[in-house]
Amino acid sequence: MLITNELRWFYPGTIPEDIKLWFQQNCLVDPFQSPESREDLYLYSPGCDYMGIKLRQGRLEVKWRQAELDLVRFGELAEGRAEKWGKWLCCDSTGESFQPATVLDNASWVSVQKVRYSQLYQVLPDSSVQPVVGNENIDNPCTVEITHLVIRDNPWWSIGFEASGEDVCLMDNLQTTASSIFNTYQGSRLGAADSYAYPHWLGLVYR
Template structure:
């Protein structure tokens, strides 16, 4: 099981140009890198925002919210609800299971198309932060991502931080990376009311 501490925000519409420019200029170590594109299917579980189940590129994933960690604030522009999540992954090496075609006609599964920029950061023992390549192995760190979403033909966007590593370091990894990243942020305010995970976002879009 992978355990992470996370901050996420969701907003309807397309990514504002100033926020996308800020992310590319201040967060990515390779500003010319193309975004990742993929399609995920989420099991719609209304009134159950502590559980996330999805099919992703032939893999079955389950996320369970282990704790709500309160509101964190970074400067005058950013406040968000931190949460602790556990994730279980199930792969089928035969590639015969967990195929999108098997659930294509089910209304219980929600199609989510994603175009995402993601940047991993390493958090060092002195709590300094360093951007690293996506394939570099690090023990304690945090992924920062901005994503354009199409959810059942509705356009949304998301900004997120997902801290990983030793359990005792997760909150430090999240706080330290967020402080570093948002030090240069001057876009529209990111508010706690818009801060939640994918299950709650799906309940807003699909209700």
């Protein structure tokens, strides 16, 4: 099981151009890197924002919220609610299970199209933050991402942080990385009312 501390915001519409440009120029090692495009299928569970179940690229992912953490603030433009999650991954080596075709006729599963830019960071012992090239195994990692979403033909966008590592370091990894990232942020305000995880977002937009 993977344990993470996470922080996300969701907004309707497409990613504002100034925020997209800021992310590409200030958060990515390669500002010209191509985004990842994929479709995730979520199991819609009304009133259950503490658990997320989805099919992603031939595997089943189950996430369970273990704790709602502190309200965190980064300067005057970003305030959100951090949460602690546990994730289980289920794979089928035969490739017969966990395929979109097995659930697409079921109205309880909802398709979310994603175009995602992401960058992995490492928090160093001196509390500085550096971007990491590749998917090497590092201590105190935190991924920052900005994602264009489409659900029921409606566009949304999200910015988020996902910190992992030793349990005692999770919150420090999240806050240190986010503080460094938001040091250059000058976009529209990211408020606590718009800060939640994917299961809560689905409950708002898929009714």
